[in-house]
Amino acid sequence: MLSKITVISCFFCVSTIYAQLSSKRVKKQFVEQTIVLDSLSLVPGSLTIYKAGEKLSPNAYSISDIRATVRFNSKINDTLLFQYQVFPYAFGMRYQLRDTSKIFSQQKGDREKFLINTTPYTIQDVFGGKELNKNGSISRGINFGNNQNLGINSSLNLELAGDIAPNLKLLASVSDANIPIQPDGNTNKLQEFDQLFIQVYNDKVKLIAGDFWIDRPKGYFLNYKKRGQGLTFNYSAKGKWGGIWKTQESVALSKGKFNRQLIQGREANQGPYRLIGADNEPFIVILAGTERVYIDGKLLERGQDRDYVIDYNSSELVFTTRNLITKDSRIAVEFQYSDQSYARSLLQSSTHYQRKGVHVWFNVYQEQDAKNQNLQQELSLSQKSFLEGIGDSIQLARVSSVNQVGYIENQLLYAMIDSLGYDSVLIFSKDPATAAYRVYFQYVGPNKGDYVFSEQLALGKTYKWVAPVGGIPQGDYTPSRQLITPRKRQFLSSGANVKLNKNNSIETEFALSQFDINTFSTLDNADDIGQAGKLAWENVQHWKRDSSSFRWRNTLDAEWLSTSFAPIEQFRTVEFDRDWNVRGRNYRGNQYLAQYKSSVESAKNGKMSVVGQYYQVGEQFDGKRLFSEGNWRQKGWNATWDASYLQSKSTEENGFIRHRAALSKNLGKFTLGFIDDQELNTFSSQQQLSSRSYAFYDYQFYVSAGDSAMQQLKIFYRERYDWRPDSSANLKNAAKAISSGLEYKIKGLKQVQVSSLIGWRRLEILDSTLLQQDPENTAIGRLDLQYKTKKGDITLNTFYEIGAGLEQRRDFVYIKVNDGQGVYTWIDYDGDGIEDLNEFEVAQFIDQASYIRVFTPSSDYTKTYNNEFNTGFFWRPERRWNNKDGIYKALSLFSDQARFRVNKKVGSSDWESLLNPFDAALNSLDLITTNSSIRNSLFFNRTSAIFSGEYVISLNQTKTLLASGYDAKSTQSQELNLRWNFLRKFTSECKGSIGNKISAVDYTQNRNYTLNFWNAQAEVAFQPSTNLRYGVSFRRGEKQNIQGTETLKLQEFSGNIKWNQTQKGSLQGEVKYVNMNFAGNANSAVGFDMLEALQPGNNVVWNLSYQRFV
Template identity: 30%
Template sequence: MYKKLLFFTLLLIGVSIQSQNLSTDFRKKIIELKKDTIQIDSIAINPLSFKVINQFGLEVSKNEYQINFTKAILVIDAKKYSKITVEYFRYPEFLTKTYAPFNDKLILQNRTNSSTLYSLTTNKKPSEIKIFNGLETKGFITRGVTSGTNQNAVTNSSLDLEISGKLSENVILRANIFDTNIPIQDNGLSQNLTDFDRIFVEIEHKNWRVKAGDLSLKNRETFFFPFEKQVSGLEVEAKVNDNFKVGASGAIVRGKFALYRFTAVEGNQGPYKVFGSNNEPVFLMIEGAERVYVNGSLLKRGENEDYTINYNLGEITFNTTFPITNDMRIWIEYQYADRNYTRFITYEKAEYTSEKLNIAGYFYSENDAKNQPIQQSLTTDQQEILANAGDDLSKMVAESAFPDTLGENKILYKKVTNNQTEYFEYSENAQEQLFNVSFTNVGVNQGDYILDRVTAVGNIYEYVGTNLGEYSPIIRLVAPTKSQMFVVKSDYNPTEKTVINTEVAVSNRDENLFSSIDDSQNAALAAKVEWQQKLIDKKWKLQTNINHEYANKNFYSEQIWEGVEFNRDWNITTNNATKNFFQSALTLEKNSANFIKYNYGNLSYDNGFKANKHKLLSNFKTGKTTFSTKISLLDNNSPEEITTFFRAIGKVNHQFKNSWIGAKINLETNSRKNVISNQFINTSHKYKDYEMFLGVGDSTKIYAKFGYNFRTNDSIRSNSFTEINNRNTFYVQSNLIKNKRTNLSIFANYRITENAFTDNEKTLNSRVVYNQKFFNNFLNLGTVYETSSGNIARQDFVYIRVEQGLGYYTWIDYNNDGIEDFNEFEIAVFQDQANYLRLPKPNLRFIATQRAKIQQTITLNPRVWADKKGIQKLISKFYNQTYLTVENEQERQGNTFQLNPFDFNENSLISLNYNIRNSLYYNKNLNNHSVIYSYGNSQIKQQLFIGTQENKINLHQLDYAHKFATFWLVNLMGKISVNTLSTENFNDRNFEINAFEIQPKVTFLYNSDNRFSVFYHYKEKENKIQNFEQLNQQKFGVEYFYISKKQNQISANFNYFINDFVGSANSPVAYQMLEGLQAGDNFTWNVIFSQKLNSFLNLNLSYLGRKSENSTAIHTGSIQLRANF
């Protein structure tokens, strides 16, 4: 009780001042956390006054995050902190450069003609950058070096530069260079273009264009060879004359095309794992290069569109407003980083155009350099395996084990022979013959090993018997490949009513450059010819179209050219045969709203497959009513089956003055029978889909749409179509109110699926967005509420050791066994200790969940009454802000819905992110008896591969400030908090820490350039469980700031800690309580100097140090330069 009395008494008598704006380099940013690693700023930041404030408005303890001040990179748990505020000072801007009296490369031998010597002079002109004179530039370059007694010298740099403008009257320059850590070579430059995260330089003239750097090569002009590639290289285009254009590109390939397809799970919004070309889960997708299709329709990426995607983990999640059903066919075209070999690409094109004839040629070549492997180093035996494998991927495997010796961060195995069966067994015995073994997932009951356990440095596998596991001690070898394509296309218009199009393509695909086996299948031909003729060209136009397409069975195109739904549309099981495809069409058209079109198609393969399809499309608009139909009938047969595929889609829509009404019907019957038995095969299906809808308003602005959908699905049971389920869907889409004061939109989709052979299912997706301003902004409300279902992964990760000071985590061997256990890694408080990175591993294990989410903000702003009198004037001095976010995921059980985000039932709760904070201000930002009372409560529950982890924080904090006597500032802060951590499998990390803090601070402002502060910070912490650790910490500190009008700055800080700690200091709980310091006396200090050298160049020097009672002092220093453009 006496602590609380002392706390509030000091707050009532405390006085404080707020200094004037000491520097234009001060920054305050509010960040919505989407990931753990955040780039705070583009330049280095000052560590002296750096603060992270949580969603409750309270400062986050330094051991809760890792900050690299040099790179301005913050690492913090995004699941624990959904929103933070960062306050800091930027360093002045600078650039680094090697200074020397002369360039030794310019020194000539005595026998050289002295007339070629260079004259070295000093630039006497004012400091003004002239490098990009005449161009618009935006960005910066920074270079720096950090070194210390506890770490080796580390170079660091950042580059973010945009240039645009005219080099001459007809030549335009555009450039973009971005790099967060350029590797420093002897010449001070990046080694090559691939070291950059994003770079290009483009010069354009009306008759030519040159672009170098990171490119996106595209070809959408050809039918047989559409592609898009992310590469790094050079692209040139030139207009020879008005009729002739040429282009050429040469580059190193960054991305390799892949396709992944799967059927969705009813009500599961994701995330869904995307697998690689060889069904591998580990890969890096190229950002922004994917195309996602659902039932043949292309989706849009974005939080307010259809889906979002995690490129590092390869996981796709569909948004609440795009409901997922079990009849959705999902295709994902994407590119992934393939670094097995150095891969080169060349792409050339030439185009001739005239009044009646257009002709173009394209040549594409993409080759792996088989003698330049990157990620795999092939032995002679492995190359021999590839040489004998031909194009057969199943033969491209090799044993992974090789002899090795016991060492740090190694997982090794010994060979064991039991009953003539030889297998590997995990071992740490250095006296035995040990092997380094890699295991590959080969499928359930296809391997001999299972995953036994996970450690911080990797996985350990256990032998369980032949074909009883899912892993094998093998590695898949990747063969170098070659792809070439030559295409010629032409468009000929002999008359105004006639068009003849042709395209011929030749492909050359070698799946294995180490082997000549199967090379006879490498080259193949494809061709297409098309004739279009206008028969009648009046109000109603009649047009015919006839085309024929041929493709050899070995024809290869880099990406899909037939359409993602082509095989399904034609009932093709496999299409690895030579293709002949004839199509004709007759179209009668008035305009785009009134037409009728008939198509006939004949498709055959030389494996005996033959198909005929009739299709009728129409659209008519009469008055305010629109009718549209799409009907097709397919008959096909093959040596295995005979099929009939009928499809019909009809839609009618009537528009009233301010509303509309409509209906839609969608039917499919796909009858597939075995040729020999005349029995239906299981891939036969049938469905009927009926929909009615009505809407009010303008669908592009304010509107409400209501609809009902009924669908039945039939499958084959006992050789006949049998209804397996039916689904009733009720939905509403609306944007009800949208003006300056109010925004209200509602989306809801409720589905009831009645299954004939399994349990019935109910699914709900909903989203409500409401924003309201009351009483001239006196009260502001913001609400977002969502419900959906999906799944959540048990996140796995691994710790990787890096150079000292370049990581974010530190390893403390608490049990002194030399093994890096998961519970021995901590977020490094001091940068020189940060020598580990934590990398997430692809998720393969998911738990089905039901989600409920709400975000609520309430702002009371009585300051609008500042000009009033009486009680309103008094109330205007207050300001209150409340922020609430709850993301609740519970295990999905039956047909129950998780509508209440505040239901924290421990029996079903899988994941939780609950945060509430309230900040009440008096005289906000005025520093005239200013008071801030903050309340916060958070609860975070996570599913990790190593077990469940739950963290709870409850706190109260008061801050009082007052300015007096012009030069004096006194602050007083007090806080009471409870911090609880509970882990499923690591009891030594569990704690419940009750803390009490108070900090008075006095600042003397000599003038606007100088500030001196003295402060005292008292903390009392007590762990209420386990070993009942206790800490009484006293911190005495002084600070000095000098910021001059000449753009230089000096800051210094010295702190003395007295840590009276009771308990084991070598434990995770002690690290949490001591915040990385040691028991007893501790000292920390730093000095930072910043100087603006000229109009664009800035220099910064920093020195940091610390010392504990029983250790030597640790010193760290850095120098950085930055140039602004």
């Protein structure tokens, strides 16, 4: 008996010690709605949850202590901090030494001993058991109402990772959500939430079903980086002779279409720069992560803290202040975009074998449009027949977009009339008797169409006809559309690299391409197939026995491309066409490129090389180029250079001399440097200099200092001179630019991080007859500061940036959706039954939310000067003075949190407006757009469970540039919130606010108003248990329109109840009685705002919701 007591006592002692040592847990994790905190059971009452430093009320969630799960009453979608304690056991698990179901019963007889029992599969078995990590959610829902049909919705989001068999792993991301948008392109790494796949793999095999990437295979001519949706298989194995085989096979639907776009930078314009499709589609969606952006041949990095950001959905590119964009910036962008004209299949196979001294590869690629599977482009039989007859002349594939559909409510329709002797003239009409034509208008350029933009309505744009003058069209739109032809690409390449001996190796490759730009037609197919070949020899000589010493490398390359050879993507260097002066010339013919390169290489010092090249395109271009490049480091000197001389003949004789060099000297803590860039590019015909000729010289001095591991400082001064040919065919100085700037960084410190940049540029036009460019003064600046005191009582984060760019005039339309699934509601203020643009309001109740607002791209931009300022300040004195006495103890009861966010764009370049983020008033004509939010919260006794207070000052302002004018909103308020838990089960809250609200637009008069308001509210809540809560409240307030005569006095009584069933669901209900004593026109925008979507007089509002967890 004593031994049993001893064992039991030891058991509880060990358990107690274990709990005391390791039961406290702190976890920070992203939460959607439900989370499993731990594998052990929670100590009841020990859980505390913080969101953004604020303690969450226990009423916001339900807990299962035994299962260690927390379910929130609504979706959180944020990172939370959990503090809790656990028992050393999981009480929800079953513990047993033997399976009692296996106990033999004598009553069942001996036959029971010989029965075969099969263990049924469980969900855990299907998904791989304990070796597989699972994360995700499954939801099912039902929608119903008195003005809509019964609807069922569901969602599946599941992530799996782990072992499913010995030496076989699974990685999966599965969802049934259809996501038509791309992620934000403002970070270096993307959240590719549309990547859905199942991957099974081990050391030799990898099989992916779903979304995947395929990258450039081994070889020279075949280049791609594609996104596909289907199957891809990778396999690697050792060969019989000790080599390694690697192969990849893919069959999929291609998700993108490739394009390469060249953009000439504009002075004092960081963007946005609009990307267009390969067939000049003006509005496209870029596939996330497929872009490669270059400036002057240098590859850039994506990210707000790097070189550029990109909006994939609007295909707009904006450069950060790290790269000042000027008239001389050469921008090249390679990307893929979503093209939904046809379903497009993708087949890919690449195999290569490598052993000592031998590398062989073979690649096959095919991408083809299914011409009979149209997606977003509808083709009639007559249109298909039309495309069949135009062959490769796809510029002729333009057809009428006028379709007779009859009258359809809530659509933009046109009537057809005769006017001024012209028949078939289209006019916008609302008459059901004549409005029978649905028309798509396409922009074709000035004086190339017969229609012009008329007005912007809620359903979209309308256009009107203008009569030709002297037979010359006066419009820029036509009722037509360009048909996209189905295409087919096939590519095959095969090559080998063989090491002949210690010093010599050869490489050869052959490629075959087929590109049919119109698979509807068999005409002009003779030029669809092209060939290419390459042969290269390399010799490497070591000047010493040590292989790390100097090497002398010689290479001889020759390549040939037939006239019809069509690469999948650009396989040469990004500025190859500019190096040879063939950019935009569209020379046709067989291409021959030969080069000899000799270089000296040193692992210690660098390398130097000299290259001789010859390039020919049929009989249209013939060029010879001498090129040298290198980088060398020695005794604190560092030099980098490239220089070339091109002599070519086409329709003109060309001489192109260019060099770029950078030289620096390390002087201990300081580095002095010089950079220059010079070009002389002359085109002449019959010894006469042509207008294409130019020259420039760009040089820069800089000094840098600091410890590269902690601090960096750089100051530079730069000048550039441009020459253009004058009327006498002589190069003359046309422009001068002066730039200067400073960069400073502090990194590697725990308490402070600083990154700053200031730049200035002045462009002077010396002769406006030679260079059509306005003079500009440009300033850019950027400050990124992060500061935190040692004890963490003060935290400061600041981001400040100035620059220049463009702002798009936004167009938008309202689209009707199912009731309750929209954001806006339509109020027919003028009673004409027509949905006008100024008759839509944000819905106050879910049953009224029947419309969504969709912004449509526009090509209309306005020059702006930009200022962005973001700062966050958090003062928590309790971290420093919590253990102090007197005044410090009293101050520790307070805390303050401030957030300032201002993003404004103005039309004036004066320094005060440019530098001061708070300068421009909302009604200023100089202010183009703004989106600002200022909020300061002063807390008292913030973490107390008994009493706390908060005083808030806030200002929110927005101003948007629309195609129809400006739309500005402003709300300014002061709030006081008090909370008092006067009894254990009772909580009281008092809230008071005072402020004003402004609406100002210039495209209509009935939306301009200024409201002064005040509100006071008191609420008492009774919570008898953790799953039941009652509440009653009273609110009183007044509103007055100081631009009009409208006034409002309101009183509101409400009661609510909330009931939670742990792990099952929750029921919420509320009833409000609201008395609106209103004077004014209730059927107006100001009336809708003041009445909060209710009616004058007495109103009863109720809502009841039930959420079920399944």
